Amino acid sequence: GAVVSQHPSRVICKSGTSVKIECRSLDFQATTMFWYRQFPKQSLMLMATSNEGSKATYEQGVEKDKFLINHASLTLSTLTVTSAHPEDSSFYICSATSGQARYDTFGSGTRLTVV
């Protein structure tokens, strides 16, 4: 089955620094990747949709200059949280699809803690 690898699984950073999270499709070409954010006991909130080779589409209320998304290849998308603040601490999850379906495979998530 389709496998999506997300790295790192956990990261702690100082306030004001930037953190990069990688999402890789291991056995298929992901034309589209999605980035979600999940707070404790809350649902997944879509942050942005990225298509390979084009600019990401951000959901309303998500700062594109703060959450930089790059989808340079069919197997890799990155999310960079710039100038991180404690309120950015959350669980970030990516998912990827090779076709039209939007409910596909999720990565294992990244727990970001900003201190």
Place this chain on the structure above:
Amino acid sequence: QKEVEQDPGPLSVPEGAIVSLNCTYSNSAFQYFMWYRQYSRKGPELLMYTYSSGNKEDGRFTAQVDKSSKYISLFIRDSQPSDSATYLCAMSAGGSYIPTFGRGTSLIVHP
């Protein structure tokens, strides 16, 4: 009112019990209904996927959709401690639409 409502629980049951997890929704355009299982500090894993109304069974899991009531259910038979996780419902208006997720129900199956 949120588009998808799901009781966060926790729901605690003894091993072997039949578990019923539910979601209600308000958007009548939803046609695709999914259930995900999410273990602590992990990404969601797709369990069941159904289209429109009806039932779908896969091993110990049965998904039911009642579009007239805007109500979906996931039943787990012979529940096991390894079923302890958060179960998220999700739904969308089409297969190519990004799903809307419920907040998840925490299930605890104790030996």
